[in-house]
Structure formats: C-alpha cells, structure tokens
Amino acid sequence: MDKPIRVIVAGAGGRMGKEVVKLVLGDEELELAAAVGRSDAGRDAGEMVGMGTVGVLVTAELQEALAAGQADVLVDFTHPEFAYEHANLAIAAGVRPVMGTTGYTPEQIEELNTKCEQAGIGGLIAPNFSIGAILLMRFSALAAKHFPHLEIIEYHGDQKLDAPSGTAVKTAEMISEVRESMKQGNPKEKETISGSRGGEYDGFRIHSVRLPGVFAQQEVIFGSFGQSLKIRHDSYERAGYMPGVKIGVQKVMEYTGMVYGFEQFVD
Amino acid sequence: MDKPIRVIVAGAGGRMGKEVVKLVLGDEELELAAAVGRSDAGRDAGEMVGMGTVGVLVTAELQEALAAGQADVLVDFTHPEFAYEHANLAIAAGVRPVMGTTGYTPEQIEELNTKCEQAGIGGLIAPNFSIGAILLMRFSALAAKHFPHLEIIEYHGDQKLDAPSGTAVKTAEMISEVRESMKQGNPKEKETISGSRGGEYDGFRIHSVRLPGVFAQQEVIFGSFGQSLKIRHDSYERAGYMPGVKIGVQKVMEYTGMVYGFEQFVD
Amino acid sequence: MDKPIRVIVAGAGGRMGKEVVKLVLGDEELELAAAVGRSDAGRDAGEMVGMGTVGVLVTAELQEALAAGQADVLVDFTHPEFAYEHANLAIAAGVRPVMGTTGYTPEQIEELNTKCEQAGIGGLIAPNFSIGAILLMRFSALAAKHFPHLEIIEYHGDQKLDAPSGTAVKTAEMISEVRESMKQGNPKEKETISGSRGGEYDGFRIHSVRLPGVFAQQEVIFGSFGQSLKIRHDSYERAGYMPGVKIGVQKVMEYTGMVYGFEQFVD
C-alpha cells in the first residue's frame, strides 16, 4: 500500500470538522497530521470525536500546524472570513488546500490558481462535497431540456435561517442555463394565501419546507403531458459528505492548479 | 336483487357529470332516470359518454326531468349559482338531492334540512366525494395532536387558477382545530426569494405546486425529533370520485334530513 | 407552415391506437391518412375516439390503407405477431414505419434496415415512447457508477400478469452494464416471509407492486453512507406517450434506415 496522505484538519472542533477528523482517523489511506481548532486547543483529537486517545493534540493556530512541515493536504471547514487567508497560508507552506468554505471572489480564485501552479501543487474549493446532490443537479439540468415545466421543493431543519437553500438556488441556476425561459402556471392564477405558490425563479417555483428532524432533502419534479419525473436527494447526516471529502483529498495529490467545484471529480 | 335506484344526473355534459353518467350506466344497482345538460340537450346520454346508445336523451331543464316523476335521487354537479335552487326543486319533487356543488349559506343548509325532514327524504351536500382525501384529512388531524410541526404540499395541474386548493385549506382548518396554535420555523428566518417558505396558515405553511400532467395530489408532512410522518393522497382522475358518489346515492335512500359533508359516511 | 405529415394508424381501435388517432387529429402538423382496425372497420375514426365526425372511415386491412398511396408514415400499435410483416408492407409501399410493437429478431431488424436504406426512407422500432422512462433509465445508469447499492421498485395496475415489468428489467440491464457486479445486503440475511426481499438481478433487488388505480410508476433508489438518491417516473395515462410518438413520426422523415430504440432521439 502507498504511504497514507497526511491531512491537517482546520475547524476540527466544528460539526463538519469533527466528521473529517473521524474520516481521517478511521481510514488507512489517510493520516491525521494535525487538527486545528481554537476552542478545543490542547485536547486529544481522537477523544474530541469519541474515538479514544490518538496522541494528536488540537492546536489553536493553523500556521503552527503548517509549520510542522509534515502535511500533504489541508482540509478546511472554518468560516468564509478565513477562506482566502487559509488557502494562501497552505499553498505557501506547500500544503494542498481542500477548502469546504465559500467566500472567494473570482479574482481570488484566479490568484490562488496561479499560486498553486507556481508551487506545483493542486487545490480544491468545494462548497458542496455531496456526490448525490451533484448528481441531482446534473440530472435536473438534463431533464429540463425535455421537461421545461418543473418545481423545486427543498426540506431542511426548522431552525434554518435562509430560504431557499443554497443547493436549491444552485440547482435553479443550473436548470435555468439550459431551459428556455418561460413563466409556468396559469397567467391568471391567484393566491388566496400569499406565498402559497412558492418563490419564483426564472418562471418556475421553489418551495422551502422547514421541519424538525429533517437534515437536508431536495426534490425536483418535472411535469408533462400524462407523466411526471422526480429526482430526489436525501442527506441524513454530515457523515454523508465524507466520501466526497476523501475523493477531494486524493484528487489534489494528482494535479496542479486550483479547481473550483467538486462536481469536476464526479463523472 | 333490489330494484335499482333511479338517478337523475344534472350537469351531465360536464366533466364530473359525464363520469356520473358512466357510473350509473355501468352499475346494475343504479338506473339512469334522466340526464340534464343544456348544451348536450337532445343527444343520447350513452353516446355522449362513449358507451353506445342507451335510449335516454339529454334534456335541457332539470324541472322537466323531475316532473317525469320516476327518479329517486338527483346527482347534481352543476354550478354553485344553481346549488340552492336545484336542491329545492328536487326536494319539492320528492327526489333526494346529492349535491356535488358548493355555495350554500349555513342558513340555506338548515332550511334544506327542514324541507328534507318535512318531505321525509334524505339529502347530501358534499363538496368532496373522495374517500382517500377524507382519510388524509382525518389522519392529519389525528397526527397533528402528536406532531404539531407540519407543512402541507398540494399538487394540481398547471392551469388551476387558485392556490392553495380547497382541499388544502379544508385540511389546514381541520388540523388547526386540534393543534395548539404556534408559529413554526426560526423566528429570524428570511426569504431570499419571496414566497419560497409558502403560504402561512395558523403558523404552519402550505405549498401549492402546479405542473402539467398532475390531476390532484396532496401530502401532509409532520416533522419531529429524529422522525417524520407523511400522509399522501393521489387522485389520478375524476372517475376516482365515483365510488364515493355511489355511496352517497345509496345512503340518501336510508335516512331523513340533509347531511352536510360526505365524511359522515366514511367510518 | 409545412404540409402536415400524413399518418396511417394501425391498431387504431386499441388503447394505444386510439390515443394516436387523437394525437393525429388534434395536431396541425399531422394529418390522418387512414385508420386501420378490424373490429371497428366502417366507423368514423373521429367518432370512435369521441372527437366528432372527421370523414375518415376505419378500414379493416393495412394493405388497403397503404395502397391508397397518400401516407408518409405508418404508426403501428398492433401485436408482436404482425410486427415484422407490417413493417415490411409499409417499406414496400414507401411509407415510413414507426412500430410501437416488440417481437423482432436481430436479423429481422438488420433486414428491415437494409430495406429502408434501399427505399431511401426512415423507420423506427420503439418498444417505449416515454421520454420520462428513458431519462429515468439513463440517469439510473449514470448514478449506479457512483452509488452501486440500489433497488428498483415498480408499480402497475393489479391485473398486470408479469412481474417485474419490461421497463424494470430494461432498467436493470442498463444499470448492470455499468455497475460492477456485487451481491448487496447482508450475506446472512434471511426472509421470514419468502419473497420479501424481492427478485434478484445481478446482486440487487427488484420489487413489483400491483395495486388498482395505478397506471405505471417506477423508482430506482440508491443508498450510500448518510444519503440516498431516488429517481422516479410516474405515467398517469397512455396519452403521456404521445409526445414521444410525435417526435418519432417527425424524425423518420429526416433520415434513412431503421432505428431501434426511441432513446436515440432523446438527447
């Protein structure tokens, strides 16, 4: 077997970060080089995620972890405000950044790409590591060419702040690129309860359901004469994103430059 | 076997009326006494519905059909504007009205009840003959006692004018009667696309999907800690209401007075 | 506008044939050249489908309709036993065959292809004209590369004789071509009620549900760590196949040779 890929996890104490720590500790092809998390600094990373003592203490600062010089890849699930800075620090240290955060301008992405190429390493910025969600978006765009009448329904936990979800908007954008613009429904339709027809995007509707117990679900329903087609993706827990994260970690070892969007690795 | 029940169908040329004519012609326990439909007057009722010649010509006027004196029951799927008048005409002729129309004031219903009792006959006003829809509403109200967090999604053809559907509003009312009033969702939630969270009714949300190919579907989704419960009803075609219409026709033969709501006959 | 395409409908009195007659009569780009149906011979084709008199009488014999020499395309929804013969008759008459029947050997298809090329006309053999079903199959095969764990559930009316449905088997075949063979489930699993785990195909399972009221529905469910993906197609009525039939009729005007499988016209 090849030597395992040595991974630094930044944002290790967050909900996604903890799943990444579990992924790395539980996978023989990966090795935990460091875990970074301000509020958990000093704890054993394994104990933090309930996997027993592993001998890697959480550090407070990313620079410290990078300076140790033993990592191949940084997996970063911190906040958008640190996104650009952390990617820069990683590249400067010769560590391939796999960024799960959003918050980059197109110019910053271009600049990070140049820096990756100069450093001769790969990098990845991926707001979404869910293979299933990527397939849903892709199939929806393919179907919209044949079935231009569609609506999107997305379901999330009842404490989510914004509606529609980012994935729903991204799906709507992808559909809109291939679907001829058209206002669906009866031109004279009227709502007796305001909002019941959902939010409008390019002439079709998006509905956001918020209920306790739901993690993240989305369906796109296409209606045509005598038939309907439905594509639905259910995410049950954050752990479901980890197979995607692992693919990202493996892929950045193989190319040079910064890739934007995990969908490029999903055939 | 008992003598068949003799039925007058009013609104026989309409989409529901045609289904009733087919029901009556195809069921040995029922007999077509007359079919009333202004724009089809003079046609053979059987030919009108593609069942071959049956020898009953469509008549233009309800009075004429009632005056013939051979009917037990009137099934009326005309318009709300004729609802009260037709029920009165039927009762005066000793014919039990089974009214599929809406548009009665509570006072009118009370008055029709009195007239039915005086005439010693039964009557039924039923905006909804769907046994499945009635069960959906009933189960939803039962579930709402345990799961107060819920949303309603209803699906209809894309040319439907009003949203939400009458059944969705009726379901919301029935739920609201048993559910403690509460505003669901995050108090700080905000829509980046207006309307995406649906229409609000007593603190929960109703979403109306409109797509070609869909006849009538509705689901009520309840969310709770770690689980969700979904009750869904799909109507594929008007013919699906006919078993309910037949039950109504049979029931009005058995009691005296005017019953409001078909749900009373669904245990 | 171009001149309408003149269509002969064979099997015009059958359930699919009647829908094709309605399609042709209701579409300005198509014209009914003839309708063939032994048991309805002599009736007006329009009256047969409830669209009023149109002046085209149903004929008993295909040869007669072909000999009239006015048709561009034959749409044939008769029986497999006539499949090969009818296609031959059409080609010999210079009429493009659009065959909705199955029952051809590979050699026959090859031979019909040669004859079409010699005659300089197009032809189509298509057991399935449903665009939605074709997309479901295609998306399922694409998803199976990423999610090798899957099950198929198909729903049809309760009087259907065979299980699983032809579409389910075809879907399974297409998935099987791209998915690495693997036996899913727990190797030690046992059924306390025989058959509950469904029928096995290449290590995954197919479930056939049979219920009254259902026309044709199918879903393919993919399960992975923390997520599931579901693709579902609902056919509500035969009319839903007509947009596909129309595409077939238009396409055969544009090429030479016999095409097998409607999926080739769905991008």
Place this chain on the structure above:
Amino acid sequence: MDKPIRVIVAGAGGRMGKEVVKLVLGDEELELAAAVGRSDAGRDAGEMVGMGTVGVLVTAELQEALAAGQADVLVDFTHPEFAYEHANLAIAAGVRPVMGTTGYTPEQIEELNTKCEQAGIGGLIAPNFSIGAILLMRFSALAAKHFPHLEIIEYHGDQKLDAPSGTAVKTAEMISEVRESMKQGNPKEKETISGSRGGEYDGFRIHSVRLPGVFAQQEVIFGSFGQSLKIRHDSYERAGYMPGVKIGVQKVMEYTGMVYGFEQFVD
C-alpha cells in the same frame, strides 16, 4: 416544578441506552439515578455519551443500582434474555420498570402485572417507542377498511439480518385484523424473476428494501379506483424514540399494573 423523576438506565453502553442517558441528562424533569453497563463500568456516564463529566459512574450490576434505593424508574434496553429477570428485580425494589426489550411470554406478562399491582407501582413493556410508527400502524388499519388493496414497503440498512422488519409484520397483523381476507393481484400473475412480487401475508404483499444509509422507513400504499393513499414513516436515528421513552417514564408514575405496548399512551 415537581421533583425530577429519578431514572436508572440499564444497557447504558448500548446504542439505545446511550440515547436514554442523553435524554435523562438533558431533561430537567428527569434525573440520572444510575447507569448500568458491564463493559463501561467505572466510566463517567456523561463522558461516555460525550456530554462531559456528570459524576455518575457506570455500574456493572443492576442489583447494585437498584439497591441504592434512590430510583423511581428503570429504563431497560438490554437483551431479551434478561428481560423477565430485570423486570422482576425492579419491581422487587419498588422501581417501576420501563422495558424496551422483547422476549416475554403472555404468562410472564400476566405475572409481572400481578406483581406490579401488589407493589402498587406501574410498569411498561414496549417493543416500540416510536409515536410515528404507532400512528402509521393505526392509520393503516383504519384505511384498510376502506381500501382493502394495499402493499407494505419497508426500508432498512443493508446489514439488517431479517426481512420483513418486525414493524412491518406488526403492521400487517393489525391490518389483517380489520381487512377482509382476500388475495390481491391477478390470479394468473407470474414472476419472471422469483420474489419480485414480494412476500405474501394474508393475500397482500410486503417488500423489504435494504440499502446503506437508511435507518428505518416504512410506507403502506393503498390503491383504489383512480386514487392511491400512502402513509409513510421515516426514522432517521435512535434519538427519535426518546420522546416516546420520556412519555413512558412519566406515565408509569401515574398508574398501577403492567402495561403492554406503548400504543396505549398514544391517543
């Protein structure tokens, strides 16, 4: 506020037991009197479930925990082999047993009932604490009276050993009690792939789907002329059973005798 109910959790180190420990520690109306779990003996119960130190050490023996004399209720998620013994020990110590295990004979239940009455305390044996699953079963039985044509589909993780699930069989039993026995489907139907029509129970079918990522889902689908009704319950995680466990703990404080089946507390 009332004094909290003091709870012993047996099987505290198991998957359900850990959830109960979390429930008790996180709910002000409950207090953790003791946690019993052989392989975790000596650990802090709070640390064991990732909620920090709480000062209650896991003990190896139930007797020890009962002897401490401070508990009101025992919640037991151990194994069927200990079911009867543990219930007896609890009653003898004046502690109300809430048993999440199966494995009692009717005679044992009767005997435990007598002992509870003699001790003047309540008890509960509940193989299923899911309110949603109980509603699904109840609604299904109600619907089966009107829609005798139905099929059950249940979904569980792909490593589950037995099919169909216990809940599916229990649902089938409850439906069977109210539905007139009848063999559904076409009498001449045949399987081209053996098992595709599912397992047969009293003339209807049960389908067991096994996929990774799924926790526990079940749907009962009723089909009738032109319509279908679907009742579906999704369990996403063990935590979803905890509201039911809490109701059980509260209820046993209020009555005398042994109750079998949590459904009695769900109106």
